[in-house]
Amino acid sequence: MEAKKVKINKRLDLARLPQHIAIIMDGNGRWATRRGLPRNMGHKAGCENLKVIVQHIYDLGIKCATFFVFSTENWRRPKEEIDGIFAVVRDYLNEDGDDFVKKGARIIVSGDYKKLPADIVETFEHLIDKTKDCTKFTLNLAVNYGARDEMLRGINMVVREGRELASPDEFEKYLYSSGLPPLDFVIRTSGEQRLSNFMLWQLAYSELYFTRTYWPSFSPKELQLALIDFQKRKRRFGAV
Numbered sequence: 507m508e509a510k511k512v513k514i515n516k517r518l519d520l521a522r523l524p525q526h527i528a529i530i531m532d533g534n535g536r537w538a539t540r541r542g543l544p545r546n547m548g549h550k551a552g553c554e555n556l557k558v559i560v561q562h563i564y565d566l567g568i569k570c571a572t573f574f575v576f577s578t579e580n581w582r583r584p585k586e587e588i589d590g591i592f593a594v595v596r597d598y599l600n601e602d603g604d605d606f607v608k609k610g611a612r613i614i615v616s617g618d619y620k621k622l623p624a625d626i627v628e629t630f631e632h633l634i635d636k637t638k639d640c641t642k643f644t645l646n647l648a649v650n651y652g653a654r655d656e657m658l659r660g661i662n663m664v665v666r667e668g669r670e671l672a673s674p675d676e677f678e679k680y681l682y683s684s685g686l687p688p689l690d691f692v693i694r695t696s697g698e699q700r701l702s703n704f705m706l707w708q709l710a711y712s713e714l715y716f717t718r719t720y721w722p723s724f725s726p727k728e729l730q731l732a733l734i735d736f737q738k739r740k741r742r743f744g745a746v
């Protein structure tokens with residue numbers, strides 16, 4: 507998280523920001539291919555951009571952000587690419603780990619991250635523990651995450667407890683996102699207009715925003731434009 511001053515668009519109302527924003531960071535591969543680079547260079551550039559956007563979300567004063575880092579379906583990619591993605595995750599955690607604590611940022615993970623290489627699992631555990639009392643900002647990293655897996659895991663916990671749940675709110679406690687603010691706004695980059703098994707429970711009433719920009723090129727300026735678009739929407743939640 508390197509601090510770099512970004513001008514705030516005058517049309518953005520800082521008093522009406524979403525409480526919880528999520529980003530499906532898509533398009534790293536195409537960003538690289540366009541430039542004649544190997545796909546893994548796209549993941550490296552994507553990780554650099556993750557740092558920039560996390561910093562900007564934090565600077566704007568948004569309290570919680572979820573980033574889709576690696577899906578349960580991404581294991582279908584060639585081993586070399588998977589290793590490349592894990593290498594950038596490793597570097598990110600090692601480089602920015604101390605900064606999270608300094609900033610009062612809590613790190614949590616959605617997904618079965620224990621299936622990652624042992625040293626990354628250890629780093630995650632260390633960071634989760636070290637930042638558990640930080641309250642200024644929550645960074646939720648979706649790693650080896652799939653919404654269907656998350657829901658099935660929750661259902662199995664309920665079954666093991668022999669309970670019958672009375673309301674959807676009760677089920678939320680069994681999800682990785684338990685305790686996080688409601689997911690207000692989801693952005694997907696790269697032009698794909700699908701959810702790819704991302705937070706299917708949590709986004710029942712989220713506002714969705716799709717942009718053609720590839721993730722490594724998605725700038726703080728464009729994030730502000732997306733937030734301005736969010737602020738123009740009338741959320742009804744089924745009422746009139």
Ligand code: IPE
Nearest residue numbers: 531532533534535536537575
């Ligand atoms: C998103 O970029 C990053 C991950 C899924 C890990 P992609 O790697 O999916 O990039 P495209 O969609 O192939 O361009």
Ligand code: IPE
Nearest residue numbers: 530531532574575576577702
């Ligand atoms: C979704 O992107 C997963 C992440 C961004 C981590 P994908 O590139 O894997 O999604 P599909 O395969 O295009 O649906």
Ligand code: MG
Nearest residue numbers: 532533534535
């Ligand atoms: Mg993709």
